[in-house]
Amino acid sequence: MKPILAVEKLNTRFETFAGSVYAVNDINFELFPGEILAVVGESGSGKSVTMLSLLGLLPGSSSRVSGRAQFSTAGIDVDLLSLSKSELNRYRGNHISLIFQDALRSLNPVTTVGEQISESLITHLGYNKKKARRHALELLELVGISQPDKRYSSYPHMFSGGMRQRAMIAIAISCKPEILIADEPTTALDVTIQSQILELARRLQRELGMAVIWITHDLGVVAGLADRVLVMYGGTAVEIAPVDELYENPRHPYTEGLLGAIPSIANKGIKRLVSIDGSPPDLFQAPRHCQFVWRCPYAFEPCWQNIPQNYEINKGHYSKCFYDLQNNRPRTEV
Ligand SMILES: Nc1ncnc2c1ncn2[C@@H]1O[C@H](COP(=O)(O)OP(=O)(O)O)[C@@H](O)[C@H]1O
Ligand SMILES: [Mg+2]
Structure with a gap:
């Protein structure tokens, strides 16, 4: 191979x-x-x-x-x-995607977690806002974040360490x-x-x-x-x-x-x-x-x-x- x-x-x-x-x-x-x-x-x-x-x-x-x-x-x-x-x-x-140890520092503190995932989809895959949001919700679910609809609008500081790392993973895998x-x-x-x-x-x-x-x-x-x-x-x-x-x-x-x-x-x-x-x-x-x-x-x-x-x-x-x-x-x- x-x-x-x-x-x-x-x-x-x-x-x-x-x-x-x-x-x-x-x-x-x-x-x-x-x-x-x-x-x-x-x-x-x-x-x-x-x-x-x-x-x-x-x-x-x-x-x-x-x-x-x-x-x-x-x-x-x-x-x-x-x-x-x-x-x-x-x-x-x-x-090639990268995730770091320090999710809090890698996430933008003034943007909601959902928007950050959407942003990645819009930039890299050229999705429109609506499609990006829909896909971001799927990604949140995929990485094991419950109630994705609610969590989409949360800011990183509202997440626990484990959830932030899950969010980072969602961003990292967003572009497959x-x-x-x-x-x-x-x-x-x-x-x-x-x-x-x-x-x-x-x-x-x-x-x-x-x-x-x-x-x-x-x-x-x-x-x-x-x-x-x-x-x-x-x-x-x-x-x-x-x-x-x-x-x-x-x-x-x-x-x-x-x-x-x-x-x-x-x-x-x-x-x-x-x-x-x-x-x-x-x-x-x-x-x-x-x-x-x-x-x-x-x-x-x-x-x-x-x-x-x-x-x-x-x-x-x-x-x-x-x-x-x-x-x-x-x-x-x-
Ligand atoms: N910007 C830098 N300038 C000088 N030395 C650095 C820099 N970044 C890393 N190093 C040195 O390179 C070595 C390897 O670091 P690093 O790859 O971060 O180690 P690890 O990730 O295995 O803990 C360390 O000795 C570190 O001090
Ligand atoms: Mg290191």
């Missing part, structure tokens, strides 16, 4: 007064039509910057983005990174995007609401056939949601695998550490939190060796000398690590 999005050698740097920040380093991944790809990694690992880079949403003056991001769908085959801001604007919303990117959309919500939003995302993905990139720092929510998982560390993609394979057979020490840090799921009932010692890498240095080496319990000499290549472990399972975790020894080819 041809990927709907193929990202190759994505690099993003920020030029700051303190020096260059190497936020995203040589990221490669593919997204296939209709799948859910989870992107996990601790705060500051470059998850948001990766997505914002693809959509041209970083401050142009201080950021440098390079690489390719091929978006392919019916009749379209285009490198998103070669487009101008205004061209990218046409893809954003129409083909092929790709929905959700950047930690449930982080600010309590656990019950979080699982309701996850359930909603799964249902919509099935019903609308979208491909979804679900960003989270919480591997615990990934198991029941994703088809595949991309693990990020220090601005690099350290491991990518089908979800079951990743849980059963993690092959990067960072993933292993993350899984150890999940209470009850990875430890099969043993409720124990293992934190990974040390702090994240200094992103002011261009990577010259493995980004995890400072914290890695398996590090040996080559890990300090070179950046590991992406080793294929199994079909669709790659790990950027010189150490063979399965056989508990350095890779023979290193």
Whole structure:
């Protein structure tokens, strides 16, 4: 199957007064039509910057983005990174939608929720006001907001956190995007609401056939949601695998550490939190060796000398690590 999005050698740097920040380093991944790809990694690992880079949403003056991001769908085959801001604007919303963690800040406080959904339909799909309203009511219903007629005229502050996130999702899916990117959309919500939003995302993905990139720092929510998982560390993609394979057979020490840090799921009932010692890498240095080496319990000499290549472990399972975790020894080819 041809990927709907193929990202190759994505690099993003920020030029700051303190020096260059190497936020995203040589990221490669593919997204296939209709799948859910989870992107996990601790705060500051470059998850948001990766997505914002693809959509041209970083401050142009201080950021440098390079690489390719091929978006392919019916009749379209285009490198998103070669487009101008205004061209990218046409893809954003129409083909690729984004939802953020902070729904309150993303929604306009002085416009009713219903009007904001209508507005999106009028702008992107050219609906007239009446048709847009009718469709907005359907969308409110679709995302599980009861009494849509009444809620249409409510302002964002009148909504609970979970309802605001549902409204954001309604706006994001209003134009039937092929790709929905959700950047930690449930982080600010309590656990019950979080699982309701996850359930909603799964249902919509099935019903609308979208491909979804679900960003989270919480591997615990990934198991029941994703088809595949991309693990990020220090601005690099350290491991990518089908979800079951990743849980059963993690092959990067960072993933292993993350899984150890999940209470009850990875430890099969043993409720124990293992934190990974040390702090994240200094992103002011261009990577010259493995980004995890400072914290890695398996590090040996080559890990300090070179950046590991992406080793294929199994079909669709790659790990950027010189150490063979399965056989508990350095890779023979290193
Ligand atoms: N505008 C910016 N200028 C400089 N550095 C930035 C900017 N935006 C993000 N960064 C840095 O890029 C790194 C990755 O950030 P981010 O992608 O937001 O992490 P995550 O989403 O995984 O928590 C962080 O070290 C962050 O400080
Ligand atoms: Mg982020």
